[in-house]
Structures are given as C-alpha cells and as structure tokens.
Amino acid sequence: xxxxxxxxxxxxxxxxxxxxxxxxxxVLPDKPPxxxxxxxxxxxxxIVVSDSSGRYLSGLTKDNxxxxxxxxxxxxxxxxxxxxxxxxxxxxxxxxxxxxxxGRIQEESIRFADLLHPDDEVAxxxxxxEVRMENDFSMDRRRILRGIKSTRTGESTQVYExxxxxxxxLLRPRQGRKxxxxxxxxxxxxxxxxxxxxxxxxxxxxxxxxxxxxFNTRYDMMRSGGxxxxxxxxxxxxxxxxxxxxxxxxxGVGLPGANxxxxxxxxxxxxxxxxxxxGGRVVDADTIEDLGLAFAQVADDLRHQYSLGxxxxxxxxxxxxxxxxxxxxxxxxxxxARKGYYAPKS
Numbered sequence: 443x444x445x446x447x448x449x450x451x452x453x454x455x456x457x458x459x460x461x462x463x464x465x466x467x468x469v470l471p472d473k474p475p476x477x478x479x480x481x482x483x484x485x486x487x488x489i490v491v492s493d494s495s496g497r498y499l500s501g502l503t504k505d506n507x508x509x510x511x512x513x514x515x516x517x518x519x520x521x522x523x524x525x526x527x528x529x530x531x532x533x534x535x536x537x538x539x540x541x542x543x544x545g546r547i548q549e550e551s552i553r554f555a556d557l558l559h560p561d562d563e564v565a566x567x568x569x570x571x572e573v574r575m576e577n578d579f580s581m582d583r584r585r586i587l588r589g590i591k592s593t594r595t596g597e598s599t600q601v602y603e604x605x606x607x608x609x610x611x612l613l614r615p616r617q618g619r620k621x622x623x624x625x626x627x628x629x630x631x632x633x634x635x636x637x638x639x640x641x642x643x644x645x646x647x648x649x650x651x652x653x654x655x656x657f658n659t660r661y662d663m664m665r666s667g668g669x670x671x672x673x674x675x676x677x678x679x680x681x682x683x684x685x686x687x688x689x690x691x692x693x694g695v696g697l698p699g700a701n702x703x704x705x706x707x708x709x710x711x712x713x714x715x716x717x718x719x720x721g722g723r724v725v726d727a728d729t730i731e732d733l734g735l736a737f738a739q740v741a742d743d744l745r746h747q748y749s750l751g752x753x754x755x756x757x758x759x760x761x762x763x764x765x766x767x768x769x770x771x772x773x774x775x776x777x778x779a780r781k782g783y784y785a786p787k788s
Contacts (some may be wrong), residue, residue, distance in 0.1 A: 507750060558745075573607050761784060
C-alpha cells in the first residue's frame with residue numbers, strides 16, 4: 443500500500459511543476475486503491491458556536507470549552523481563535539448540467555474567494571469527466587481568479603473522485619485548519635475508482651470540515667431526459683455501480699420521474715453525510731440567483747470557526763470510532779462540530 447502511495451506522490455510532484463510551465467491543466471491522478479490512515483496523535487476539532495438565535499459567538503477562549511472522548515474528560519492542549527487562517531479547497535462541478543451557468547458560477551466563486559480571510563490559502567479543482575487542478579494553494583487572489591476563470595465544462599460527473607482526491611491528496615498533507623467547499627448537485631455518473639462509502643469514511647477520518655453547496659439541477663435533468671446522456675447509478679464499491687431504472691413517465695407529461703427523484707435523494711443524503719461527519723453543513727442554492735448568498739454563508743461560517751486540539755488519553759490503537767462531545771460554559775449556546783474520529787490502528 444505504501445509503495446502505491448509513494449508512486450502517487452511522485453506522480454503528483456512530477457505533474458505540478460509541469461502545470462506551472464504549461465497552459466494545459468493537469469488531470470489529478472486517480473486515488474490509491476484503499477484509504478490511507480495517517481497516524482497522528484493530536485485530535486483536531488473545528489467548532490462553530492452560536493446563540494439560540496443563530497448569531498455567532500465571538501471572543502471565546504480555551505477555558506470556555508470542555509471536551510470528552512467516550513465520556514472521559516480530555517485536556518485541551520491547542521486552541522485557535524476565529525481569526526486563524528484556513529487552507530480551503532474549492533471544488534467546482536463543471537459537468538454538462540452547469541454549461542449554461544458557468545459564467546455566473548465563476549463570478550460567484552471569485553466573490554467567495556474575496557470574502558475569505560486574507561491569509562486563507564485557496565486551491566481550486568474542477569470535476570466533470572475527470573478531476574483537474576485549476577490552481578494549487580495560494581493566497582494570491584489574482585492567481586485564484588485565473589484558476590476559477592480557466593474552468594471549462596465537460597459532460598459526466600466524478601463527484602466521488604473529486605472528494606477523495608481533495609481530501610487525500612490535497613488537504614491531508616497540509617498542516618493547520620482545513621476546509622473543503624463542494625459546489626455540486628451531488629449526483630455522480632462517472633466515478634470509477636471510489637464510492638460513497640470510501641469518501642464518507644475518508645471524511646470521517648480527516649480533520650477537514652466540508653461545506654457542500656447543493657445546487658439544484660433536478661428540473662434541468664427532467665427536462666433533458668437524463669444525466670448528461672448517461673444513465674446514473676449508485677456506486678457502492680470501486681468498480682461496482684448499481685444502475686438506476688430507465689426513465690419513468692410522470693403524470694403522463696413525458697418527463698422522467700421516479701429514477702430522477704431517487705437519484706437526487708441519494709445525492710442529497712450523500713452531501714448531508716459529508717457535512718455531518720465533518721462538522722460542516724449543507725447550504726442550498728435552488729436557483730443560480732441563490733448562489734451568491736450560499737457562498738457568502740459558507741464564507742461567514744469559515745470566518746467564525748474555533749479550533750481546538752487534544753492528545754487522547756486512550757492509548758489503544760484499535761482503529762475504532764471514538765465519540766467526542768464538546769460543551770461550553772455559556773447557557774443556550776449551540777455548538778456544531780464533528781461527532782468523533784477513528785483512532786489510529788497498529
């Protein structure tokens with residue numbers, strides 16, 4: 443496994459310098475065949491705190507928080523206030539369903555980058571028939587703008603591949619606070635080497651907070667009669683996809699019905715799961731006019747994140763899931779954070 447990982451890293455290092463010298467954008471290499479667990483003792487948690495009305499609570503310190511793991515109190519050793527910068531991967535769905543709206547998507551993505559903390563580093567990837575690196579991590583807003591503007595649309599959608607590559611190859615090696623903003627309808631039609639199960643588990647194992655922006659393309663898909671001309675399916679394991687039934691007429695008007703509804707239900711549940719296990723949240727954009735507000739909400743959330751870390755008092759390396767609970771000495775405070783993590787495994 444490590445030899446495969448080493449080869450992937452070498453390939454990535456070989457591709458990136460070429461991308462800087464060429465106008466051709468590199469296609470990111472496929473993921474390793476199995477999740478790679480990083481043996482890190484420090485448990486990191488990103489936290490959003492608000493009052494009962496939804497207003498963010500600022501000015502908190504380490505002493506305001508209490509952490510338990512499987513019911514046992516833990517000592518907080520690291521704490522970061524809300525102004526500490528993030529490394530952010532902006533993952534943009536550029537499949538066929540986005541073709542008519544790409545210009546507006548680019549504009550709102552650029553505005554989103556401008557709303558972030560000046561010291562945040564942003565990497566941009568796009569995904570359709572393949573996953574492409576548009577620009578690597580940078581604080582240079584002009585470079586980020588060029589990366590966003592260089593996106594072009596394809597046909598199919600590799601959502602799972604994009605999520606896996608962003609978490610495993612881009613964010614995993616980074617130190618500090620990490621976030622992924624996933625703009626997509628969540629419907630995967632083309633991933634070959636990974637699945638919902640793989641990416642959800644990797645998200646649980648990572649210390650990256652994920653914000654899916656759920657862009658509604660259902661009406662367009664019903665009107666066009668399919669997902670980019672391909673029959674979608676649920677990928678349950680690498681190389682194993684269960685195809686959905688063929689188009690079903692709904693209400694006698696000639697529109698595909700049941701299979702489209704099912705596919706969007708699966709996609710929505712997937713995006714919600716990514717957010718839940720990482721402490722993020724799904725932000726909906728039902729129309730293109732909602733996109734600016736959706737991006738602004740995510741940027742606002744990122745600007746109000748606390749981070750804390752602790753070394754677990756449990757020395758076992760059994761690979762089991764450990765439940766983490768964070769409480770605050772502020773009555774009525776609402777805390778959003780991931781529910782736990784997987785322990786290292788010897």
